[in-house]
Structure formats: C-alpha cells, structure tokens
Amino acid sequence: MDTAAAPSAPPTFRDAAEADIPALVGLIESAYRGDASRVGWTTEADLLQGQRTDPDGVAAVVTSPDSRMLVVERDGVLVGCCQLEHRGEHAYFGMFAIRPELQGSGLGRVVLAEAERAAHESWAVREMHMTVISARDDLIAWYERRGYRRTGRxxxxxxxDERFGIPQRDDLQFELLVKDLG
Structure with a gap:
C-alpha cells in the first residue's frame, strides 16, 4: 500500500471580495507576526511586534480601482495572497503572504510568478516594484533569485505609527526592489 501523501491540488487565483477581508487579515498576520509566524521563514516577529495590517488596510486594496488583491486557494482553502497596484509604468507588489506551514513548499514562487503575469497582462507594466525591510537579508536574497534587483533606494x-507594527530595533528602513517584466 502506498502511504505517500497525495499531491495537493494546484492553486487557483481570483480577485478578493470584501467578504474575504477578515480571512486575508488573519493570513497576513499569521505569516509575519506573533508565534504562529515562526512556523514559516518569513516572520518579522523579531523585528516588529503588533499588527502587520488591519481590515481597513486590506479593504483599501480590495476596493481601490487601481489595485487588486489576489486570493490564492487550494481545494477551496485560503493559502496565500498578494497585493498588486497599478502605478503608471510599473506595478507595486505587497501584502504577500503564504500560510506559514506551506512556506518553503514552492507555493510562494508560483504566486509571485502569477502576480507578475497578472500585472503585466492587466496593465502592460514594464516593471514590478516592492519594498522590503532592508534587515531581511534572507527574504531579499529569495527575491534576488527570482530576478529582483536591489536599488539601494x-x-x-x-x-x-503602530498601524505598521511596533519596531524592536531603531535601524529599520525599506529598500526598493525592482524586476523588469519585459
């Protein structure tokens, strides 16, 4: 008898609806803050305490005509999300979250690739921009392996402003990362 686990269904993508906001806030918080985030590798728990986002922040993305919140599901279960915002010649990528127990499984690469495809197809943008806390060397290296470059900006x-968390260090800043989309 084969005891190997059946492979998971491929992820499906859709735009978020207002009804998704509470679940999206929970997912984003679990990926970055508190003890639950320590299961994955994207935790910011040692850098920031408090909230990562709130319902108003997520609702602003979901309802804005210049942005999309992609919902990622597997077998009908929320497993990831990301924000895409149209900013002229480029798109901004943010609020990227993968369930902590699924981090390291390759799902993040699939979601990032779909986000890049969707931004390019929807808005004909040439670049994807994002900001990452500059102290997150492991995360920046992950993005660099996917074609993003550090700008030094x-x-x-x-x-x-506690809406963004409570810093545990006094040297936090965001670095702009950019990728050409063609």
Whole structure:
C-alpha cells in the first residue's frame, strides 16, 4: 500500500471580495507576526511586534480601482495572497503572504510568478516594484533569485505609527526592489 501523501491540488487565483477581508487579515498576520509566524521563514516577529495590517488596510486594496488583491486557494482553502497596484509604468507588489506551514513548499514562487503575469497582462507594466525591510537579508536574497534587483533606494520605517507594527530595533528602513517584466 502506498502511504505517500497525495499531491495537493494546484492553486487557483481570483480577485478578493470584501467578504474575504477578515480571512486575508488573519493570513497576513499569521505569516509575519506573533508565534504562529515562526512556523514559516518569513516572520518579522523579531523585528516588529503588533499588527502587520488591519481590515481597513486590506479593504483599501480590495476596493481601490487601481489595485487588486489576489486570493490564492487550494481545494477551496485560503493559502496565500498578494497585493498588486497599478502605478503608471510599473506595478507595486505587497501584502504577500503564504500560510506559514506551506512556506518553503514552492507555493510562494508560483504566486509571485502569477502576480507578475497578472500585472503585466492587466496593465502592460514594464516593471514590478516592492519594498522590503532592508534587515531581511534572507527574504531579499529569495527575491534576488527570482530576478529582483536591489536599488539601494531606502524609505524610512514609519516609527510611531503602530498601524505598521511596533519596531524592536531603531535601524529599520525599506529598500526598493525592482524586476523588469519585459
């Protein structure tokens, strides 16, 4: 008898609806903050405490005419998401989350590739931009392996605005990463 687990169904993608907002907030929080995030490798728990996002932040993405929140499901279960925002010649990629227990399985690569395809197809953009906390060397290296390049352009972390978390260090900043989409 074969005891190997059956392969998971391929992920499906759709645009988020307002009804998805509570589940999306929970997914994003679980991927980045608190003890649940430590199951995966994308945790920011040692850098930031408090919230990563809130229902208003997710709703702003879901309802904006210039953005999309891609929902990623497998067998009808929410397993990932990402924000795409049209900004002229480029798209912005953010709020990327994969369920912590699925991180490292290759799902993130699939979601990122679909996000790039969708942005290019929807808006004919030439580049994808994102900002990453510059102290996240492992995460930046992951994006570099997928064709993103560091720009050296930094943006200060919004210290004092707890909507973005409570910093545990005084040297946090965001670096802009860019990828040509063709």
């Amino acid at each position: 930094m943006t200060p972390f919004p210290y004092g």
